[in-house]
Amino acid sequence: MQKQTGAARPWYKERWFWLLMSGPLLVVIAGFVTFGIIVRGADDMVNDDYYKQGKDINLELKRDLAAQSLGINAQVMFSDDMRSVRVVDTSAKPLTGTPELLLLHPTRQQGDQRIALQRVGDKLYQGALKPDQVSHWYVRLQDKQGSWRVQSEWLPAEGAMVTLGKASTEQTP
Known part of the structure; x- marks a missing residue:
């Protein structure tokens, strides 16, 4: 059943x-x-227009060579609280115009900072930072016209100062 x-x-x-x-x-x-x-976590390191960017590398190298021929050197000093920065022009001739300072994040383009520097002395400039807890930066000092640049790599854990120019031996992007 x-x-x-x-x-x-x-x-x-x-x-x-x-x-x-x-x-x-x-x-x-x-x-x-x-x-x-x-x-949400898209990587900014890949560029769709890699060919054009590759051609632009030659223009960037010309800017480095122009800074070297002008003898442009500088020291960048960051405050302990990472809210301000001072740039001391250590070149033989003082810089003309007002340079700008760029802090470039190695992997996140949205983390980059463009700092407007103001002259506070004969060879001294000062600017304000947005505080960021990054352990690695590329520091670049350049003129606003784009004719020269000096740059170096900076690791905040190793000190609050970085030297740009002839004394700097690091190659950065």
Whole structure:
């Protein structure tokens, strides 16, 4: 004698259906989470126009050579609270115009800072920083016309000062 169970249960009340569908459902959810991580954490290091950027490297090298031929050197000193910066022009001839200081993050372009410097002395400039807890920077001093630049790599853990120019031996992007 067979036991009759009565009316058939709807599919959504079957435990085997939910057990078998839980795997694919988790994969779909994980896919959406992964896509969200990719969109929020996009890497700025890849440039779509790499050919044009490669051609521009020659222009950048000309700026470095121009600074070297002009004998431009500087020391950049950061305050302990990372809210201000002083630039001392150590060149033989004083700089003409007002230079600008760039702090370039190695991987996040949105972390870069462009600091407007103001002359406070004969060979002394000062500017304000946005505090950032980064352990590695590329520091670049350049004129606003883009005719010269001096740069170096700076690790804040190694001190609050970086030398730019002839004494700087680091090659930076």
